[in-house]
Amino acid sequence: MSGLLAIAPVNETVTVQGVKIHVYGVSLEGAADLLNRFPELRALFTGRDVPVADLAAKAPAAVAAIIAAGIGYPGDEEQEHAARRLPLEAQLDLLAPILKLTLPNGVSAFAEKLKALMGSVTVTDGSAASAPATNSRKRPRR
Template identity: 60%
Template sequence: MAGLLDIAPLTEKVRVGGATVEVSGVSAGGIVAMIARFPEFRMLMTGKDVDVASLVSMGGDAVAAIIAAGVGFPGDEAQEAAAARLPLEAQADILAAIIKVTLPNGIGPFLEKLTALLAVKGGAEALAKVRATKSH
């Protein structure tokens, strides 16, 4: 039987200029930090499609923070500053890879699992309230 240390993390390699960046995705802790820091990110995580265009529309600071978290440096100001200086096309390529490895089955299946987990703890109503509040 495999243990957690035996599971290789999902990664994606993205070519940016003459270098290759390895994207490992954003953890649950990273998602929570993003939600607390960027309210727009919460809207994406409550049922809206997560796509590169939606992320880019959130603004440069959020995009840079997501990129830094997705390459393994959540909250690192120097990494966020470097991500902010990347050309838009490079940012979009990295964001697409982050989405792919963070939510490989998409936002819908993720939200279904989350709803099921919250229902076990009696939290399905709380999730519904968050969705209703954010849809206004």
């Protein structure tokens, strides 16, 4: 029987601009950081419509944050800043395998699992738990 060390961390090596980089699936820590900082992503995962203008405005920061989390540095401002400066093709070279490793069965399968999990969670007063809507807190700058 194998333990978690046999599968964690699952990674892929990507060559970007001649440099080999290990990318990983975004962990719960990274996902929680992303969903807290980017309510537009949270809205998409819960099936709500998000105006294209809102997505476009947040996309550069969100992509940089996803890349930082996917290389093992969730929430790291220096890594995110470096990711924002990469050319678009390099960002896509990193983003594609990060998303594949994070959600190997796709966004829909993930959303269904999350929905089922949230439906089975109860709080101490017996009521069902639910994810907060869009009230995100500002992250303190380091």
